[in-house]
Amino acid sequence: MITVQQADECLFNSAPTWGTEVVHLAQALGRILREEVQADRDFPPFARVSMDGIAIAYAEWADGRRTFAVAGQLPAGAPPQPLGGPGACWEVATGGVLPPGADTVVPYEQVTIANGQATVLAKDVRRGQNVHDQGKDRRAGEVLLAPGTVLGPAQMALLATVGHSRVCVTRRPSAAILATGDELVRVEETPLPWQIRLSNPWAIEALLAPWTSEAVRLHSADDFSALRAELLPALREHPLIIITGGVSAGKRDAVPDVLREGGAEVLFHKVSQRPGKPFLFARTSQGGVVFALPGNPVSAFMCAVRYVLPWVRRASGAVEALPQWAVLAEPLVFKPDLTWFVPVSVENRQGTLWAHPLPGHGSGDLANLHDANAFLEMPRGRDAFDVGEVFRLWPYP
Structure with a gap:
């Protein structure tokens, strides 16, 4: 033994x-990634507008200009358009491209627009506000996902956004x-x-x-x-x-x-x-x-x-799960010189896991498994375990 x-x-x-196999993205959920996935371009790939409003050159506002001529509207998905001459602005939408020459977006709530003129009402405008700079999240070539990653919803979104329609996973x-x-x-x-x-x-x-x-x-x-x-x-x-x-x-x-x-x-x-x-x-x-x-x-x-x-x-090549620990909530006594895995019900008290023992009626007490949600590993070599001691926890998946 x-x-x-x-x-x-x-x-x-x-x-x-x-071994590995290559599956379509639609079949990749829950699988174990076995390749490195990199950003195929900057994230975001352009200077991206993060709030509906008007795009202006901040220097003009700082010099005292408050009224700007509206050059047009740029919805999300439209190709970029230059800002234009002095005093120009564009109406822009969240997710759209910031016009070259502009560096700041003033939200509609702080603007009035009439007769092709946009007047900024805000008392405080900051350079670069409401703009998500190109490459601010990740640069092209940066590693986004490492081998061993379990592919969940967030990872599926990353794979899709870099065009990774075929994915190498554990067989x-x-x-x-x-x-x-x-x-x-x-x-x-x-x-x-x-x-x-x-x-x-x-x-x-x-x-x-x-x-x-x-x-x-x-x-x-x-x-x-x-x-x-x-x-x-x-x-x-x-x-x-x-x-x-x-x-x-x-x-x-x-x-x-x-x-x-x-x-x-x-x-x-x-x-x-x-x-x-x-x-x-x-x-x-x-x-x-x-x-x-x-x-x-x-x-x-x-x-x-x-x-x-x-x-x-x-x-499967999955990244090792971090060990979990819990505080014993009730005293226990166990005489045999064996490692004891006691069923427990775990509760979270202000960020600390507390384990309430549910020993049940032996190894045939199947119904007790429903009342518990984990096993607490009590080390051999001792027969008394006190409230407040910390032991390794093995939660049900």
């Missing part, structure tokens, strides 16, 4: 790269999610009193959805031949396999043996933690990986949040 820290080290050193792997257990029935079925409906695959598929191309849900009875029939093809066909159940010390827990039969190398089995002690990690002969998690719902979900998701992010 290894420690949580040793499991992290093994996982960190076992993250493959899944998403397919995943197989295999639940084992004689007691399990499909969600559409009515279980007998000694049976339960499958829930682990649905939770894990939801967790993996942003990171995988597809997830195939499989089920096997607690039988060596049945497990072989489901697991061995999955090892050949999918680079990412998640198994729930069949990894403890029971007589019918055959997952480790079938993995080895299929050519997989078990890198670790059993971690000194609760829940999730039987957690197993293996590498397939095809270069894929297997996360074999305990079958109890809380154990499986905790291992998926704590280990599987960070690993998948790393393998």
Whole structure:
């Protein structure tokens, strides 16, 4: 049995790269960028008007001129027009080009216009007001997006504005999610009193959805031949396999043996933690990986949040997420010499996260996962944890 820290080290050193693919911008949302994106021109690409009004030369106003001849109107999208001779101005619109020769925009609220003449009423006019200078935001060639960026709405807007219609992103792997257990029935079925409906695959598929191309849900009875029939093809066909159940010390827990039969190398089995002690990690002969998690719902979900998701992010080339921490809101006692991942409900008190423990009724208390929204990692080597202490937080995504 290894420690949580040793499991992290093994996982960190076992993250493959899944390659890249080029997709259209319309399919890029949520993907991991694998190229550097630069500004194709200055941002903004011209001196841009930032308020409706009249464009003037500030020096003329500073010299005492208050009335200007209106040369015309320049709506947004119109090509630039020179300011013209002394005493001229243009009516301009937000987002439009500032006429060459002008350097200041006086808003309509501070102007009267009659008979082709605009009179400035403002007592205070500043050079360059209401003008967004060319290149003020970014210069042509500056890096806008770095590899590893998760493409959200803001990043999609940047890609569009630089004309990046084809985007190089991480190729998403397919995943197989295999639940084992004689007691399990499909969600559409009515279980007998000694049976339960499958829930682990649905939770894990939801967790993996942003990171995988597809997830195939499989089920096997607690039988060596049945497990072989489901697991061995999955090892050949999918680079990412998640198994729930069949990894403890029971007589019918055959997952480790079938993995080895299929050519997989078990890198670790059993971690000194609760829940999730039987957690197993293996590498397939095809270069894929297997996360074999305990079958109890809380154990499986905790291992998926704590280990599987960070690993998948790393393998996808995403920028590492910053660690989160929370203050313990209630005292806790835990006697076993194990790292304890306790479900908690997190609240934000004036910018500080406080974690309220919700231990529930064991690793089968699936309903307690709904009441909580994170796991708090309580280190091994001690049995009492005091209010006000700070511990690592693993929030649900």
